[in-house]
Amino acid sequence: MARSHHESSRVRRCPYRKASLLSLALILAPFALSLVLASASVNPALPRSLLASALENFKPRGDLSGSGGGGGSSSKSGAGAASVIDGPVARLHMLSKDQTRGRCLDGSMPGYYLREGYGTGANKWILFLEGGGWCFSPRQCANRAKTDLGSSINWPSVSDVHFGGVASADAGINPGFYNWNVVLVKYCDGSSFTGGSGRKNKTEETGKTLYYRGHWNLNGVLQDLLETKNLNHGQEVLVGDVARGQ
Numbered sequence: 001m002a003r004s005h006h007e008s009s010r011v012r013r014c015p016y017r018k019a020s021l022l023s024l025a026l027i028l029a030p031f032a033l034s035l036v037l038a039s040a041s042v043n044p045a046l047p048r049s050l051l052a053s054a055l056e057n058f059k060p061r062g063d064l065s066g067s068g069g070g071g072g073s074s075s076k077s078g079a080g081a082a083s084v085i086d087g088p089v090a091r092l093h094m095l096s097k098d099q100t101r102g103r104c105l106d107g108s109m110p111g112y113y114l115r116e117g118y119g120t121g122a123n124k125w126i127l128f129l130e131g132g133g134w135c136f137s138p139r140q141c142a143n144r145a146k147t148d149l150g151s152s153i154n155w156p157s158v159s160d161v162h163f164g165g166v167a168s169a170d171a172g173i174n175p176g177f178y179n180w181n182v183v184l185v186k187y188c189d190g191s192s193f194t195g196g197s198g199r200k201n202k203t204e205e206t207g208k209t210l211y212y213r214g215h216w217n218l219n220g221v222l223q224d225l226l227e228t229k230n231l232n233h234g235q236e237v238l239v240g241d242v243a244r245g246q
Contacts, residue, residue, distance in 0.1 A: 088169050090115035090159035090184060093224065094152065100220025101198065103211035104188035105141055105150035110217035113159040113184040114229065115169070121179035125234050126167055129218075129241035130187035138203035141190050141210050150188055159184060166238065177238075181229075185221050189214030 090113035095102065102110045117124060132149045135141040144150035167182050168174040189195050195212035202209045225231040 088115050088118075090161065090163070090182060092155055092157050092159070095217075095220045095224060099224060100216055101213060102216035102218075102220045103213045104152050104217075105135075105145035105190050105210050105212075106153075107200075107209065107211050108152040108188075110188060110220060111152055111155065111186055112221045112225075113161070113186070115159075115163070115182040117179050117181035119179050121177070121181065123230070123233050124177075124180040124236045125183065125231060126177065126180050126238045127183045127185065127240070128167070129185050129193065129239075131192070131241060132187050134192065135190040138201075138208075138210065141212075142203060142208040144190055145208065145210060148188070150190060152186065152188055155186065180238075183221075183225065185218065187214075189217055193218040 092111055092113055094111040095109050097109065100110070104110055135144045135150075141150070148154055161184060163169065163182060166174065166177050169178055171178040185193075187193070189212065191212065191214050193214040195214040196216065197212040200209050201212065222231075231237075
């Protein structure tokens with residue numbers, strides 16, 4: 001039976017001093033937790049609806065509908081989505097085979113984009129988990145593995161995502177969070193960071209080898225942020241995701 005989800009956004013604020021991979025995994029995993037708004041304590045002038053609507057303005061280029069291997073298009077779709085962020089850029093950080101057993105569907109390595117914070121935001125973080133639907137059969141997943149939602153081989157070195165709302169680098173429209181570290185965890189496993197199969201899955205239908213390792217992808221990114229990007233010294237963390245497609 002076909003599954004469908006409507007676009008949704010959830011943001012959580014989790015202050016802590018000593019982060020660990022386990023604690024962050026516990027923060028990220030239970031997506032059913034209630035929304036906690038941080039706007040009042042960060043900047044009393046910010047409207048309470050800012051964080052709730054922030055991800056609606058966080059628009060990647062192209063189509064991320066993605067079920068059955070769709071999505072990953074680099075075509076421009078709208079003025080907001082077509083513009084690259086002004087000011088600081090988010091650069092690609094790829095994980096290595098020595099760091100994680102994680103893989104994209106096609107076996108390429110996972111990664112994330114980081115726009116580094118500065119000043120008062122140097123130790124404050126916004127983490128986004130990229131969405132893009134699921135694949136539900138070997139054929140769908142094999143098709144998806146040919147796109148940016150199943151492979152990292154064509155990811156650009158600098159993100160082409162327009163960061164708006166709470167992730168905007170413009171202090172004039174985002175005074176509370178403009179200088180925070182912003183991370184976009186790339187999605188390429190087809191099951192929203194939940195796969196944990198250690199096997200290489202060669203499909204009889206297509207002859208392609210697929211990897212279902214999304215859980216390790218997310219853990220690997222968190223480990224890298226903790227060990228090499230000073231997330232372990234984080235003072236405040238906002239966690240959100242955008243889920244789209246079918």
